[in-house]
Amino acid sequence: MESTDIKPEKVHTSVLLNEVIEWLAPKPGGRYLDGTLGMAGHSSAILKAAGEGAQLVGLDRDEQALKLAGVRLEPFGERANRFHLAFSKFETALNELGWDTLDGVVLDLGVSSLHLDRAERGFSFIKEGPLDMRMDPAGGMPPASSIVNKGSYSDINRILKLYGEEPMASKITKAIITAREEKKITTTLELASIVEKAYPAKRRALSRTHPATKTFQGLRIAVNSELEELQKFLQRIPDYLSPGARIAIISFHSLEDRIVKRAFKAGSLSCDCPPMQPVCTCGKIKKLNILTKKPILPTEEEMGVNSRSRSAKLRVAERVTEQEK
Secondary structure, X not given: OOOOOOOHHHHOOOOOHHHHHHHHOOOOOOEEEEOOOOOOHHHHHHHHHHOOOOEEEEEEOOXXXXXXXXXXXXXXXXXXXXXXXXXXHHHHHHHHHOOOOEEEEEEEOOOOHHHHOOHHHOOOXXXXXXXXXOOXXXXXXXXXXXXXXXXXXXXXXXXXXXXXXXXXXXXXXXXXHHHXXXXXXXXXXXXXXXXXXXXXXXXXXXXXXXXXXXXXXXXXXXXXXXXXXXXXXXXXXXXXXXXXXXXXXXXXXXXXXXXXXXXXXXXXOOOOOOOOOOXXXXXXXXXXXXXXXXXXXXXXXXXXXXXXXXXXXEEEEEEOOHHHO
């Protein structure tokens, strides 16, 4: 067992865990992919539910999360495999294991408690820490401080508006540019204070969330190329699903949910030709059936126990069978 002082199950509570297991319906001998392993909450539940002979591969960009996951998955021995990879590079892991197909896939796109609760990771706007936000600090990507201190007005404004969906993007960007001319912005609380002061007093008073929430979301998404990673993954994963295999994806904001919804819809169509065209010439093959017409939301009970589940949305799709092709 890998030594650690942290208990994974006490650090992070997996969102929509029962719903994921119900929809994936793990089976003995199945092969499963958890593309966002984290502290292995979903993974350990999948292996328990699947029973004898089932195997799982878990991916994560965070090496500390992988070590903690190892503690939780240790009872499953060689049935649980871990790789230090972004989920968009899942083929690397499958090739190494010699797996051609998967019987189920899960992604939990939320930021884990391991990131938010550890100030040194720089994800939290309520705890003092370096302005980092990298899920894989050793991966070569520049930290959030690089964007904040070196980015142009148009780049920062675009990130806050597009990725953060921040209505005050222009005003906040101007405040950041002004502040960095006097002093380099290096910590999370420095940036949070700049954003808070840039917000109109009336908006601050009426807001149910911290004024820096959307700014930090936008920077985190940009730093980790989160939307690009998701799009790459969704384009290729259907080809690795065995007939009837299911893919369950939990998102936490509208940008992610929209990408998942559109990808599932595109995979469920058997023709991309214009509606007025009398004969199909595109040659497209339907790959998915959408199982959740509307996203599944956490119960009131779960939201009461785990406040971070409030914005979670689960969508599920299934690989078509040979008879449906």
